[in-house]
Amino acid sequence: xxxxxxxxxxxxxxxxxxxxVWRGTAALRDREMPVRSLFIVPxxxxxxxxxxxxxxxxxxxxxxxxxxxxxxxxALLVWKLGRSRTAPAATPGRVxxxxxxxxxxxxxxxxxxxxxxxxxxxxLPHARQDALFAAAVCALFGVFNGCFLGRLARDxxxxxxxxxxxxxxxxx
Numbered sequence: 001x002x003x004x005x006x007x008x009x010x011x012x013x014x015x016x017x018x019x020x021v022w023r024g025t026a027a028l029r030d031r032e033m034p035v036r037s038l039f040i041v042p043x044x045x046x047x048x049x050x051x052x053x054x055x056x057x058x059x060x061x062x063x064x065x066x067x068x069x070x071x072x073x074x075a076l077l078v079w080k081l082g083r084s085r086t087a088p089a090a091t092p093g094r095v096x097x098x099x100x101x102x103x104x105x106x107x108x109x110x111x112x113x114x115x116x117x118x119x120x121x122x123x124l125p126h127a128r129q130d131a132l133f134a135a136a137v138c139a140l141f142g143v144f145n146g147c148f149l150g151r152l153a154r155d156x157x158x159x160x161x162x163x164x165x166x167x168x169x170x171x172x
Contacts, residue, residue: 005119013115020111024104032089032096038155041103042148045110049141052114056121062131063138070139074146075153082151084158095159102151110144113137 023041050067057063085098117137120127127133 009115017111020107021104024107027097027100027103029099030096031099032091032094035093035095035159038086038095038097038152041107042145042152045107045148046145048114049110049145052117053138053141056117057128057134057138063134066135066138067142067145070142071146071149072142074143075150076146078147078150079153079157082154084155085151086155086159088159095155097155102147106144106147110141113140113144 053063053067085100087096087098088094089096
């Protein structure tokens, strides 16, 4: 069965995986980038996640609420408890970002969740109507996105130096 699943996976899915691995491995190294580039991966992951929620479970209140609540909770936790990974660069409008495994791990977790949910729904289409399954998958997508958004908020706050998260990150 696993062989059939892999054979019937569209080629573009493997291309997406390759891009995510490439982008995630790039995040392992310290790098200098424009501040606006901090928003790219969270925005793409946000769009992909919401698109997947709507495509798999519709735009009903329950799937979107599960996603939103989980995203908000995860964003708040990451923003409050995490450490900033950025520092201002010598050039205005640019930032130095410390390398981290977190982006690669998060992108792989999102990809695997999307892939597993897609395979399960292809094999068991009636699972789409299962409220518990829908809530769990949507909440998981929300947690992943919340982590990206919380880290982005923490990094931006740290660059501005005016928030609790920014001061905590600078103190450590």
